[in-house]
Amino acid sequence: MNPKISIVTVAYNCEQVIRGTIDSVLAQTYPNIEYIIVDGASKDRTFEIVKEYGDQIAQAISEPDKGLYDAMNKGQRMATGDFIWFVNAGDHIHRPDTVEKMVQFCESDTDILYGEVMMVNQNRQEIGTRSEITTQKLPKKLSWKSLKHGMVVSHQGFLPRLSITKEYIDHNLAADIDWVIEALKKSRKNTFVPLILADFEMGGTSRQHHKQSLKNRFVILQKHYGFLPNLWNHAFILLRAMAYKVSGKAKY
DSSP: OOOOEEEEEEESSOTTTHHHHHHHHHTOSOSOEEEEEEEOOOSSSHHHHHHTTGGGSSEEEEOOOSSHHHHHHHHHHHOOSSEEEEOOTTOEESSTTHHHHHGGGOOTTOOEEEEEEEEEOTTOOEEEEHHHHSSOOOOSSOOGGGGTTSOOSOGGGEEEBGGGOOOOOTTOTTHHHHHHHHHHHHOSOEEEEEEEEEEEESOOHHHHTHHHHHHHHHHHHHHHHOHHHHHHHHHHHHHHHHHHHHHTOOOO
């Protein structure tokens, strides 16, 4: 199979990191990639750097938006590939041959490809995979029910068919988990890729506004799993987090 992969990068005032993200995408050895960049009218040199790459980038726009998820929705609407992958500013595809190796696991009925993500610090030093340094362990068999205790798969390691995606809920810090669950509900087959797909720089909006993120997540999970099950699930999440912190294993 030779599926077309639409890779979308959302950016805003990130001149220090945008080049590394772009280079990691353009370095891919797999030929059938559509690269899209959505810039939110950055006030620094972000879009000037983007324009340096010319037609190596299939589509690039710079215009005001309503926030991260509004920009990601724009990118999704621009995409024309079989699968969509959000590799936002500051994220890197892990290796130049990552996409080439990843698509080898794709079968005709695969609707979602997913794999591990490496967490890095601001100096791009590897801290460990998401499964290694957080309470969330990536399952080998992923379904929409796998997310009842939280986001077990990172969006940097999650590629759904464009045909099964919905738009992100705007102004909601848990919009990513809703987007993932909705895609999983529609998927025929979820294919685990035994590779590190991307590098994710620790931090981000949800970490900076952690309390609001938790409130949003509770509402989203209640929508999908029901009120009482969600209460029990969040009690488990709380106890697991406390145990993990006490164990001294928590790094993130």
